[in-house]
Amino acid sequence: MARSIRTRSAPSLLRPLVAALLAALPATALPAQKPARLPLDNYTLPNGLQVILAEDHTAPVVAVDVTYHVGSRDESPGRTGFAHLFEHMMFQGSAHVKKGEHMAMLEAAGSAGYNGSTIEDRTNYYEPLPSNRLNLGLWLEADRMRSLAVTDENFSNQREAVKEERRLRVDNQPYTKILYEEGYKAIDSAGCYPYSHSIIGSMDDLNAATTADVQQFFKLYYAPNNATLVVTGDFQPAEAKKLIAQYFGDIPRAPTPPAVSCQPRYDAGARRERVQDTKATLPAVMKYYTIPAYDSPDYPALELLGTIVGRGASSRLNRSLAREQKVALTSQTFVNLFGPRRGPGAFVVFAIANKGIAIDTVEARLDDQIAKLAGGITDEELARAKSSWRASAIRERSQAVTLAAAIQRANLFLGDPNSLDADFDRYAAVTADDVKRVAAKYLHPENSYTFIDSAEAK
């Protein structure tokens, strides 16, 4: 193990005082279990590429994660779905990698679970590898950053694949029409277009996209100064740094991409809509409340609120709607469906009716639960939500690839990769009053958009 546990001891004069304070505190306030501090090496190449290394020799595996700071929020009207379509192009070959070879090389090297993903704020590419093939992962990422093969043939092929993906995920599934698409309407588009349209994009916009658009997008956003490279796992830092300098060092920087503008509002009025869903067999209700960005001081309390209301068997929705009243087959919350955002997001409350139960009944019971939050939450509920949060924050460090994603998240959304460690204190500090306050501030009707899924399939 390369990691060392560094303990900072309090100055000797203060020790008796600290001991007295600890003794006076109830047991629940004792320091909660958290993982050892994560030592990170964070530096930037002359061309603007940010590099973060986290060494750990527990298992003979490494992960390479390149996150480009571009997502659907950077799309303009008429160009929806473009960031995600572009992600597909990144697997189509580059100057020294023929079409189809990217995946073949990775798989023959023993990579498993490599992929790319696009959300509102970023597009990432990652490959877990056996540690003897770190060089291949870095080389493939560098080759496509410097010389992506944007051809008409590749482009029309991937546009079709994305259209199939849209059919698979959205058009042919129950409930996803709202979750993937309609739900974005909850964000006021007049003040904030970037977060009010879907990632997957419309079929019309996908059809209208041209190869020239793709080339332009690549030049503007896929430059080293708009990306962060994270390497985690079983590597020797000196050797990794040498390879990174050699492979990425001479890729030219590009002009800074245009800034994204967004003025969120949290009082757009109570809106509602019925969505026809010929794929659903049970009706559902989804309530969207607009919430602030990930770096807002309110965010940890909102995330814990999400757990208390609708995540886990002991959550309020599961206990009331599913178990006591038996009106819902499932009821839960999502705090931003696809990940954090640097702009307004959605606190989603979602319930599917039990067989034979009217959706109006389910919605009324859901509203009861939201209204009840005015009475606050119990200390026990808060302690439970914090334990769940802490355990998941610890578990995401267990694999090189999930750790790399966590580092990227802290870096992009909180502006500092070390905030991954600091978050343990940020969440520990949330009080029951904080949770009550954010519930009142954001979960009110004037900040809501209600969707009723009609369930028309037989």
Added chain:
Amino acid sequence: MTTARSIGALALTLALAASTAAAQFPTTPPPAAPLKPTKLPPLHETTLPNGVRLVVVESHKLPVIALTLGMRAGDFTDPAGKEGLAQLTATLLGKGAGSRTAEQVSAAIEGAGGSLGAGTSADALTVNASALSDKAALAFELLGDAVARPTFDQKEVDLAKTQTLSSLQLQNSQPSTVAQRVFNRELYGTTAYAKSATPASVGAITRDDILGFYASRVKPRGAVLVVSGDIDLPTATRLANAALKGWTGAPAAVPALGAPRKRTKTEIVLVHRPSSVQANVIVGAPTFAGTDPRTYALLVANRVLGGGSASRLFRILREEKSWTYGSYSSFSWNRGVGAFGATVEARNAVVDSALVELLAQLRRLRTEPIPATEFAGARDAIVGSFPLAVETAQQLGGTIARARLLGFPADYVSMYRTRVAAITPARAQAVAKQVIDPDAALVVVVGDATVLRDRLAKIAPVRVVRPDGQPVAESDLAGPKAGSGIDVSKLVAAHDSFAVLVQGNPFGSSVRTVEKTADGVRISERSVLGPIMSQNTDVVIGTDGAMKSVAQRGTVQGMETKIDAAYAGGRVKGAATTVSQAGPRSVSYDTTVVAGTIDDNAVTTVIPTLAWSLNATFTLPVFASGEGVARTVTLKVTGKQSVTVPAGTFDAYLVEMSGGPVPVNIYVTTAAPYRVVKTAPVGPPIELVLVK
């Protein structure tokens, strides 16, 4: 101009360029360093006094632990007619156990930063728990209570059944789930792995069934408990013994697994999903037990074909043809015979092309030797990626638990890479040939049959079924059209009396007489509902089963009602006055009706003539002669239960009638001649119950 001096300068420049080239971007992929050995955390094993095999995967990297307790009590042990029992029992294990209610169990484990859950696979029942490691004792205690001291509270049983029934309905909306379920049922035929829960089988499960299943199958002997993470063997042993105290004994003998029959020719089972924009396709065949030595060769052959994104199916169907978002193949590892399956999801317009190509790729794997580079890529992918599959203590623990439950030897993990590396191209192809045959495959397609059937029929014979496996009527594929009328031979003379109950209290009566006459059948119904309504209805049906006439006279709250309708030559002509909440209403009509149309006053009369069974559905063209409108009425069996009415206790199908003004539940005897014993509209508290 070339001079000696300039040549010297050029040489120097070249030499410099060569020396800096080492630091420039290489134009070919860098070579691999030697593969490192898989570095596994320490494994410890012991057998507890009650027979549970305890395996500890010790890793103190992070302060978390995970527990998996598994036993051979999977879905294959479900008794016939009670499919879903193993799953339901598993679900209930943690819903109230020891001194805690279900609420207290979930609050306790979530307060420890973990979760507690249980479920079943085809072979095994497993209970899982996780927690922050300073709460290890609590995680053991909750897991121990779940398996050794479950309470199976009736209230929890009822809730779990309700949720299972809703889940089954939800699954019907998910095409990949429907495809997998139909594939399994068709592939495994009548063998134990074909078992899958239905609304009727779940509806039939009682608390006693669950207690019986628990008492005979949830037993420690032969079970395996894998504990992984921040814990050592002595602690795990102590905590496990304390938590499982009092849990003893051996499970009952398990049913034989049987071997599914091999197909002799390819057949397409098309599951009709109206308005689907895409179709989900599975092509497959039975394989062999997971522990069969051929498993490793099939693993490599499958990787060549469709195991990854560099495999043939993905490369060709997605990257070359643009027909799909993904196409893969895989095979299940079972204790008994497993299944191979290749999948593709494609838009309607290209489903047939995608299937033809997929079958061609199966054939190619049999007929063409696998090129050496392609083979090495597939084999190295499996060998190289193994450290990623066991990167964390929890992953390794899960792998060990699955391997033990499948019956693999203890060296499974340590020898895995060696065994895969030993496979040759010839061996991989030989095993693939034994299993994968495009001319004797089961093909399941979930999609809109009205669009796909004719095109798929050009590839192989097509059988169209519903998601529950029952055949689809032609009328469902072409929208409502001609029915076949009534089978008069099945109408027997009868005289049935019903009591009308409102909120359980007698409020009126209805007497129905069926008599055979020379020119057909006459049905007379006399109904009285307290002082509110009285009504006499006469329906005549011809010997050919076609409607002839309906005559109704009555009063509703003092207002007269009447219907006179005559059916002939594909038309109905008539007039009616009825009373609704808005007052009396009159209509007259002279209109065409599709052949086989039944008057809505005769729908209950038709019931004895239909072939009833569990899961039966009938779609009837109906004319409402009181309103002058045509409708399509569906009668669907949704369950089976015992019904007690004044005339006695009957085993009856619950038939949901929909398509009329209000949905109605009708209870029909399970034995012929089928009789209606109870009728109840959904909502209003009114019932008609058979008196004699």
